[in-house]
Amino acid sequence: xxxxxxxxxxxxxxxxxxxxxxxxxxxxxxxxxxxxxxxxxxxxxxxxxxxxxxxxxxxxxxxxxxxxxxxxxxxxxxxxxxxxxxxxxxxxxxxxxxxxxx
Numbered sequence: 001x002x003x004x005x006x007x008x009x010x011x012x013x014x015x016x017x018x019x020x021x022x023x024x025x026x027x028x029x030x031x032x033x034x035x036x037x038x039x040x041x042x043x044x045x046x047x048x049x050x051x052x053x054x055x056x057x058x059x060x061x062x063x064x065x066x067x068x069x070x071x072x073x074x075x076x077x078x079x080x081x082x083x084x085x086x087x088x089x090x091x092x093x094x095x096x097x098x099x100x101x102x
Contacts, residue, residue, distance in 0.1 A: 001036070001091035002059040007043070007051045009082040015050075017079035022052050025073055029054060034061025049084065059090070 010018045019040060026038035034057040043049035056062040 001094075002056045002062055003053060003089040003091070004056065004062050005051050005053045005087040005089070007049060007084040007087065009048050009084060010050050010079065011048055014079045014081060018050060018081055021077040021079050024076065025052070028069060028073060029065060032061065032065045034058055035065070059088070 008018065022038075022040045029035045029038060036055040036057060038055070039053045041051050041053065043051060054062065
């Protein structure tokens with residue numbers, strides 16, 4: 001599994017637009033082969049920091065999508081954001097706990 005995360009600085013007046021843009025990106029990635037999930041998160045303890053996290057089956061799935069759609073989606077995005085960094089992760093261990101409600 002491959003995870004790609006982008007950490008952004010998003011000013012309060014841009015948060016609604018950033019969240020809308022994030023869902024637009026997620027809608028497009030959802031159609032891509034190998035895409036598994038997307039999350040938007042606010043970073044605890046840091047002012048105005050948000051992260052967009054994409055989970056893919058393989059790095060190649062992500063790379064293929066980015067080559068084809070990245071610049072086009074950037075052009076469609078409305079929020080003014082600053083990129084703090086890009087982070088890529090490869091899964092090496094996994095444990096899933098499924099809990100059922102009584």
